[in-house]
Amino acid sequence: MTPDLFATPSSQLQSANPGDWPVAPGWQALVDGFFASPTGTQLLAFLQRRLAAGTVIFPPAPLRALALTPPEVVRVVILGQDPYHGRGQAEGLAFSVAPGVALPPSLRNIFKELQRDLGQPLPTFPVPGGSLVRWARQGVLLLNTCLTVEEGRPASHAGKGWEVLTDAIISAVSAGTEPVVFMLWGAHAQSKRPLIDAARHRVLCANHPSPLSALRPPLPFMGCGHFSQARDWSQVSFATA
Secondary structure, three states: OOOOOOOOOOOOOOOOOHHHOOOOHHHHHHHHHHHHOHHHHHHHHHHHHHHHOOOOEEOOOOOHHHHHOOHHHOOEEEEEOOOOOOOOOEOOOOOOEOOOOOOOHHHHHHHHHHHHHHOOOOOOOOOOOOOOHHHHHHOEEEEEOOOOEEOOEOOOOOOOOHHHHHHHHHHHHHHOOOOOEEEEEOHHHHOOHHHOOOOOOEEEEEOOOOOOOOOOOOOOOOOOOHHHHHHHHHOOOOOOO
16 A cells, blocks of 8 residues: 555645655656656746735645656546645645545536446545545555646636646556556546557547536446446455455
8 A cells, every 4th residue: 555645634735845745666766757848847937926916825735646647557547627626625646635525516427427337426525525535545546637736716727737747647547558447537637538549448438527528428427337447457446445
């Protein structure tokens, strides 16, 4: 089991120093290369300016997914877009919320589809509640394409540089030696499809689990059966407790 290097009582970002965001060793060279690049340097300067201005930024650990799920154990990738922007919600994993936090609508639909598809019981509340840490430790890389956000301002850090890093992570997983299941829910996640070698990996596409789109054709999320397909391909159980 990979240790959780970011088990912290803080609910918001405290530092713009990537040295305070440890990752699993297999990701280190990729992360270091990004933060040494002009884009990475500009991103860190932006974060520092916003913190210095007193801005509340989530999550407390932007790279937590890379701490909990080393590249050599990745069997499934679930792509999100933006961390939750409400206080206490984001915990550095796509779609996941900290234990004890009420389930956002998209996550509630994810658990409903998991129950329908695999017969998994709904997670107990308050612990683990909506936390998907156990999935991360099973080899599910829960990756948002933008890794920070300001309180109450969705997509406020989009286009600031995180996408260069997360595109590199997706490409690195695609280039790895093991076949992986990529679960792409919604147009934003599906826009990353060109980064994935579909001849080697399983790519599953459906609408976003948001109530606004979960039941819409042509690829409704509810009833998509992605969890059973991913389990059969990857042997990940998607157990939540």
